[in-house]
Amino acid sequence: MTQHSDDRLTVIYNDTCPICAREVAGYKRTVAQEELPVDFAGLSDGDMQRFGLTPADAARRFHVMRGGERFSGVAAFALLWEQIPRLRWLAALVRLPVVAPLSRVVYDRVLAPLLFAMHRRRERQGRARHIA
Numbered sequence: 001m002t003q004h005s006d007d008r009l010t011v012i013y014n015d016t017c018p019i020c021a022r023e024v025a026g027y028k029r030t031v032a033q034e035e036l037p038v039d040f041a042g043l044s045d046g047d048m049q050r051f052g053l054t055p056a057d058a059a060r061r062f063h064v065m066r067g068g069e070r071f072s073g074v075a076a077f078a079l080l081w082e083q084i085p086r087l088r089w090l091a092a093l094v095r096l097p098v099v100a101p102l103s104r105v106v107y108d109r110v111l112a113p114l115l116f117a118m119h120r121r122r123e124r125q126g127r128a129r130h131i132a
Helices: 018-034 055-060 074-083 085-094 099-131
Strands: 009-013 038-042 063-066 069-072
Touching: 009 018, 009 074, 018 038, 018 099, 055 099, 063 074, 069 074, 074 085, 074 099, 085 099
Parallel strands: 009 038
Antiparallel strands: 009 063, 063 069
């Protein structure tokens, strides 16, 4: 099945976050090995504005662009997972009527805020080191 260029996904993620970077590194390996239609844009690449995001917005949540439309959070993960054959089951799982709202709450209220708080702490520590 051939995909059109507007079907390509662009994963926008916080590559300055060790947890996020490690997870996406696994996706990148799979995408490269299986030649999947997925590109990656890390926060440190700069120019998040081309995706309609500020650096803080890009760090706050996981995003995916497809066909000019931006998806974030669990919806973004599901779009990526459905591209990876061994993870399609996970995309289907987080879209189930009972699981979808629960997974969104866990990501939106617990995981994303926790990872963003860790990001902000790393930024403050980095600024403090520059001042000292």
